[in-house]
Amino acid sequence: MTDLSTIPCAPAPATAQAGTFGLVDVTLRDAHQCLWSTRMTTETMAPILGAIDRVGYAYVNILGGAVFDVCVRYLHESPWQRVGLLCERLATPCDGLTRGQSLYTFELFPDDIVALNSQVLAALGLTVLTVYDALNDNRNIVSSVRSAHEAGMKVNAMLTYTLSPVHTDAYYVERAAELVALKADFISVKDPTGLLTPERGRTLFPALVAAAGGIPLQLHSHGQSGLAPEVYEAAMAAGFRLGHTAVTPLANGASLPAADDIDARARRMGLASGIDREALAEVSGYFDWVCERDDKPRGKVAAYDPALYEHQVPGGMISNLKSQLQTMNMSHRLPEILEEAAQVRRDLGYPILVSPFAQYIITQAVLNVVQGERYRTIPDEVRKYAMGYYGRLAAQPADVFLERARIRDDERVDEAPAAHLPPALPRLRAQLGASARDEDLLLAAFYSPELLAPLQKHAPACSFRTSPxxxxxxxxxxxxxxxxxxxxxxxxxxxxxx
Structure with a gap:
């Protein structure tokens, strides 16, 4: 446990009116991940990059685990080509997100793969590596932080937010102290389900600002509860320096708050955002047109739903679950499954409903409901989670689960996950040959040859002008x-x- 007394405290901001609050754009990453099932193509992004540059964002987030994976599996685009193109075309610094030791998939990768990934991203022009661990086990981001710094990138380390008896303000302050010790350049609060409230922010945010010791804080909070804009105001008042937003057509709902809304709130509080409202309107207009052209949904401000704070399932996952249940003629069982998901989460020691554990909990809940018996079948991934295979748990799983899972004492894992993973690059270099590029080595580590075969095609030609x-x-x-x-x-x- 970290000794918090050794962590220097930042002075409290004199007033919210004394500084700046910059915006990080997530339109090209998390926004379409939440609203369009991550299906925005590079060809769609290219024409509006010039206007995005003129908006005045602090950073543009262009990469995440789902974006990388969908590029390969469904869009058949090279994610490396996308990152390189966007970094080359955007003068605004670019930010990319990885899932700690898992990088872009649900599998754990050894440190040599994590380090090579950082080197490749830096060579492609990425300025900031954003990294988080779904369990807030910061041992799982050490290799990412170290290799990103060695490659010349800044690091934005995330604390993933949830509600439970164990995820207290003190818990998050302790995790923040660990990130200070790792010398993160930014610390972010990541709220994937939109569970934060202004009231919780008014206790948590000042405590984190103090614990950060002068490291700038960022807020990344989704709009599923409808409270995110007020939560951003609480963050501004506490001294947060950056907030993640999307342009209006791809904002709100399961996505993040609208940039124009947060910019207006910052200005009313006397904070300088640096945002060019005319350029922002141009970007919004473009994506309005894309929604019309491609029949894509627009984000809508969500109505407050108390049930969200019980099941805590992100909106994008609920949408996918609804679709899957419909194909199985089980749509009527959605409320039962969400209620069961809340129970499974309690039994498993309150894992945060973010990838991959959101998928694991929903899978277990569906099995429980369909089979009519709790934990009659337990997937291997759920057992591995309870054994500590993915990292340190926030709380001990319930006895009823442990009894059904039949986990032996000698199966429990206490070491950091990477400690059990042998280096992978020697095997991959022998397999692919001396001429293989670093990007190819990484793709071979992540995917089968069958999934990678379509990527051998040339990238689609992109136009860098908006349509007539x-x-x-x-x-x-x-x-x-x-x-x-x-x-x-x-x-x-x-x-x-x-």
Whole structure:
């Protein structure tokens, strides 16, 4: 346990009106992950990159575990090519997220794979590596932090938020102290389900600012409860320096708050955001047009739902669960499964409902409901979690679960997960040959040859200009007097006599 008395405390901010509050854009990563099942293509992103640059974001988040995985499995795009292209085209510093020792998938990888991943991302132009561990076991991010710093990147280390009897303010202050000891450049509060409330923020946020010892804090809170904008205000008042947001068409609901909303709140509090509202409107207009063109859903402000604080299942996962239940003619059992998920989470010692443990808990809950008996069948991944295979648990699992899981004492794991993983690069280099690129070695570590085969195709050609139709829509939206106005779009001069 960390001795908190050795951690220097940052002075409390004199007033919320004395500083800045920058925005980190998640439109190209988490927003479409939540609302579009991570299906935004690089081709869709490319035309609006210039306008995104003009907005004045502190960072643009372009990469995460699901984005990387969907690129390979479903879009058949090289995630490395996407990262390289976005970093090259964006003057705004780019940020990428990994899941600690798991990187982009649910599997655990040895330290040499983690280190090579950091080297490749830095070479592609990434400025900040954001990293978190789903159990808040910070032993699982040590190799990421160390290798990112060695590669020349800054590190944004995340504390994943949840509600339980053991996840107290003191618990999070202790985890923050560990991140200070790791010399993180930023510390973030990651609230994947939108469980934070302004009341909790007013106790937790000042405590974290003090524990951070001057390290800038960021807030990443989803909008599933409808309370996120007020939570961001509590973070600003406590001295947080950055907030994660999305443009309006891809904001709110299961996504994150809208950038224009958070910017307006910051300005009312006297905080400088550096945001260019005209450029922000242009980006929002583009994605409005994409929603129309591709029949994609827009984010909507969520209504407050008390049940969220019981089951704690993220909105994107509920959407996927609904779809799967519908194919099995089991849609009517969704409330029963969500109620069972809350019980499973309690029995497992309050794991946080973020990948991969959200998937494990839902799987166990579905099995319990369908089989009509709790823990009649326990997946191997759930047993591994309870054994400590993925890291240190926040609380001991319930006796009723341990009895059904039949976990022997000699199966329990106390060491950090990476301690059990032999180096992988020697085997991969022998398998792929001396000419294999670092990017190819990593992809071979993550995926089978069958999944990688479609990536051998050339990347789609990207246009770095918005469409003629969008240019006209943008013009019409910014000019009230259209009599005899002339606008050039699609290579043609058009007279508007409105």
């Amino acid at each position: 139709l969008h240019e006209l829509i943008r013009y019409l939206g910014s000019h009230r007097d259209l009599k005899h106005a002339r606008v050039r779009f699609g290579g043609t001069d058009v007279t508007l006599s409105g």
